[in-house]
Amino acid sequence: MVADRNNARRPALPRTRRRLLALLLSAPLVLFPALAVGQSATAAPAPVATAATNTVSMATDDDSVTLSLSPSASSILHINEDLRLSVSVTNDSASPLSSATVEVYLAERALTTRTALNDWLDPDDDRDSGELMLSVPLTAPVQPHSTVSLDVTVPNASLGLFEWSPWGPRGIAATLSTDDTVRAAGQSTFVWYPDTSTTQVPTVTPVNLAVAMPITTPAGSTGIIGSDDLAAYTASSGILTRQLDGVINKPVAIAIDPMIIASIRLLGSAAPPTAVDWLARLDQAENDIFPLGYADADPSLAVQAGASGVPVPLSLNFALDPNLFAATDQVTPPAGQSEATDPATPAPTATPESPTSTVPTLEQLLAWDYTSTTIAWPADNVVAQDDLAAFAAAGLSTTILAAGNVTQSDEDATASTTTALGSDELGLVADAGISTALRTAATATTDDAWRAAMAEVSSQIAVVAAANPAAARTLLATIDRGWPPTAARLAQTIQALNELPWYAPTTLTTATATPVSTSVSFAAQAEPTGTVDLAARLIDRETELNDFSTALADPVAVTAPNRLALLALLAPAWQSDTTAWRTAVGDNLAASHEVLRSITVTTTGPINVVGSKVDIPITLNNALGQAVTVRVQVVPSNGRLVVGNDVEAVLDASSAKTVSIPVTAAVGNGAVTLRVSLFTPSGAAIDQPSLISVNVRADWEGIGSRIFAALVVLFFGFGVWRNIVHRRRDRALAARTEADPHAESGADPAPSASAEPTTEPDDLPTAPRG
The missing domain is CATH 2.60.40.10 (Immunoglobulins)
Known part of the structure; x- marks a missing residue:
């Protein structure tokens, strides 16, 4: 060369x-x-x-x-x-x-x-x-x-x-x-x-350079930073402390992850003292401050994966402990009390009202006095054309773009940092050479590596200043996300930058107001296909959870934690370890699948149906910690059974309940499979249908009735026949008695003439019959 x-x-x-x-x-x-x-x-x-x-x-x-x-x-x-x-x-x-x-x-x-x-x-x-x-x-x-x-x-x-x-x-x-x-x-x-x-x-005309620095934490999967991690990050050598030390009250715009602010405030009185002090220092900083997406979620990845817009947190109430937020007693003075009172008159006693809750709302947890709230900062070189409309719809009219997302008509000419993205949308283009060198210097681990990077920073700015001695250029440089644990030269880098004669610090607000470059145009890019496919599974699963949650007494208790986890898994910090990201996404999908399967049908069969009209018992189980309302639909596999209307049931938290499904036997006997489906009140299906086998014996009732009727007939018929037999025998005996009086009593026949007559008393009773 x-x-x-x-x-x-x-x-x-x-x-x-x-x-x-x-x-x-x-x-x-x-x-x-x-x-x-x-x-x-x-x-x-x-x-x-x-x-x-x-x-x-x-x-x-x-x-x-x-x-x-x-x-x-x-x-x-x-x-x-x-x-x-x-x-x-x-x-x-x-x-x-x-x-x-x-x-x-x-x-x-x-x-x-x-x-x-x-x-x-x-x-x-x-x-x-x-x-x-x-x-x-x-x-x-x-x-x-x-x-x-x-x-x-x-x-x-x-x-x-x-x-x-x-x-x-x-x-x-x-x-x-x-x-x-x-x-x-x-x-x-x-x-x-x-x-x-x-x-x-x-003759030197310094380059007006704005520097933007994201303050983030290592990649996570929950969307909330725990107390122990906050204590470590805000310790004297912690990652958040080193980042803030490097840029506080220096000409660097801070892009803060709102998750950091919310996580500290969530802990209330239990927040680590170092974290509280860190937040107070940030509040006193003179820097321009604007928010990143919550958990530094990449808005481009969300939109390209199928999200309807730029996702934001739904609620943080599930993570709040009211006991960590002391209530305050409000004292109400007596009504009509005059300002001028007689000293001799005893002052009436004020009546305390009930304590006022100080548990913060989502808006209070996220509130901050930002310099701007209209800036989107996606990952480098991944912004697609449709993303810009989604950003604008979310109120993000200014987008920070890496150099790969723009084209320039003259590669040797250095244009100002702003470019038009639409009628009302603006792009802030980060200078590739300066940004790369600054990132290398800030993360350098040796003196030689840092000096080589700063030499490149100096030359990258100097070549712009030397080429434009008559007019100053306004540029933007960005520091990378994903702060390495070994990075400790940010403050040294910013200090060395300030000592360059051809560098003039400027604010991000000033850089945004510079005239739009006509030689720079937007060049659409896209996230990697594999990354989008995996993120799309997270977006689809959230849709399933949202539909499922309509059955819950408190839907936000399920949807809010899942939304935070989704945002955390869309962070650009995961790009440095794609294997860990895929594992974290897999764990999230598995956990959400268990939630979707938390309402189940436990009845498996077989069930015997022996009548024409019966109620089939079906047991439902709710493994969630809150009540749910479901609609039970039963569909038979053939016409041997006719099922009545769907049945709605309310299941208490962590409980089981049996519901009765009325069925009617139609034609014939045989096996029937009942497909039991659960639906939310809004009509969304819950999990997969369950199958219950049923044996139908619809004519057993008729056969039993006929057998019983036959037995009744036989019983009464036998009784009638017996009575008839007895009556006939009685009539025959009576006839024989009339013809032979002795026959009735069973006396011996009359003696012969030669026998001596036997004389009986006339008052003896007649012998009984039979």
Whole structure:
């Protein structure tokens, strides 16, 4: 890569003289390498370059060698100053790196455009490294899994920069070679700024830069931050404390997650003292403050997943403990009491009213004195065209856009930050180069990495200022979400930014009011397909829960926690760990499925129906902690049974209840399957239908009646027959008695004539009959 060739080329010594000078200046290092060996804190100074080694154990082993380059002091180079650089060589290979040489190059031309600057910092493989300034051999091998740092000084005389050289960014590069083979390379920049020149002081029109910083917490899945987490986040080294310390009362707009504010207030008197103090500090901050979505939910992801609009919390009452909010007694003075009273007259006693509840409402929990409430801040490069209408409908008329969501007619020209998105909608476009460098600096973990990032920040702003000396540009830079636990350089980054001569801080309100750029237009993007599909399942499940909740005595007790969990799972912070996000979404879907199955039919059958008209008992179970109202619908699988109308039932909390379903046997006997479905009063189905098997014996009642009738007939018939038989025998006996009187009594026949007559008394009773 060759930097832009234009009239901004830096004046320099002839190439031959420059190379000769470089060789002469580096000769002591070649001839006397021992001068350049030592620890970083005790290295002996060399006339041109100093080398220091610091070996750091590395955890990775990817068979690679890398080199990083950064200014070792300020990224601004003044007249008559030497260029001091820090070079770090990391050997992640399995073998030592020996006989290596570091070569330092300077770009042949000034970096006068954004394209030239970005190409230098992110070069192609075949790019031109520039002109060789120094060649420094490594005096000791770089051991496997270790890093060696070198402090290299390029003399001012070899740079070819003079008082009349145009101010602005310059490219610097370094390579690591072994056996004439380049093993690694690194690039950086510095800004040539001869402000102490006596002949030509640079004309600088600073860039008006607004910086927006989101204050968020690590990704969660409930939508409420617990007391223990709040205590940790707001401790002296906690994530929220470090974020607020870095930007409070500095020219940075704060985008606050309302979940943080609400979670602290929810705890009432039980809130951690550090959290209460943190909230008080935020309240006293002089920064512009505007809200993110609750739980930092990405509004674009919600809309693209099928939400009807930008979702917001429904209620927080389920998470409130009234005992944590002390009630206040209101004293009512007696009616008609005059202001002027006689001192001798005893004052009437005031009557206290009932205590007034101080449990906050949702509006009170979320209330804040925001600078603006009309700003939407989606994730980077994901805003679709339809999202803008949904934002506007929610009152979000201004949208912060990443550079990937816009196109620019002239890539080298830097437009102001505002662009039109519609008749009343405005876009605030974050500058990609400045934002990326700021984010890298704020999250840097080493001094070298931070200095390299700040050098890029300085150059990104300087190239805009140098290209527009007659008119100031107003730009926006954004700090990323998802604050790493190791990030501790935010305050240092903001302080270093304020020290740049070509930077002028401005507020987000001022940036919003700048004229709209005509050369920038909106470019629709979209969330990743897999992300949208999974988020759509959350949106669909919420619809199911909303329908289900119409059966509940208190629907918000179910829908409000689910809405908070939905918002939390739509946060951009999950993008850094998609595996954990998919697990959290799966857990949420499983938990909500259990809620949908909390009202069930427990009767399974089989049930025997032995009459033409019967009531079938069906038992319903309610596992929820509140009463529900359901409509029971029973549909038979065939015409053997006819079911009556649907039955409505009210189930108490955590209880079971049996309802009777009237059925009528129609034609024939056999098996019937009853499909039992539960519906909410609004008509939404509850869970899947249950199947109950029924055995129909509809003619048993008729058969039993006929058998009973036959038995009755037989019983009475037998009685009649018996009476008839007895009467006939009685008549026959009577007839025989008349014909033979002795026959009735059963006396012996009359004796013969020769027998002596037997004489009986006349008063003896007649013998009984039969």
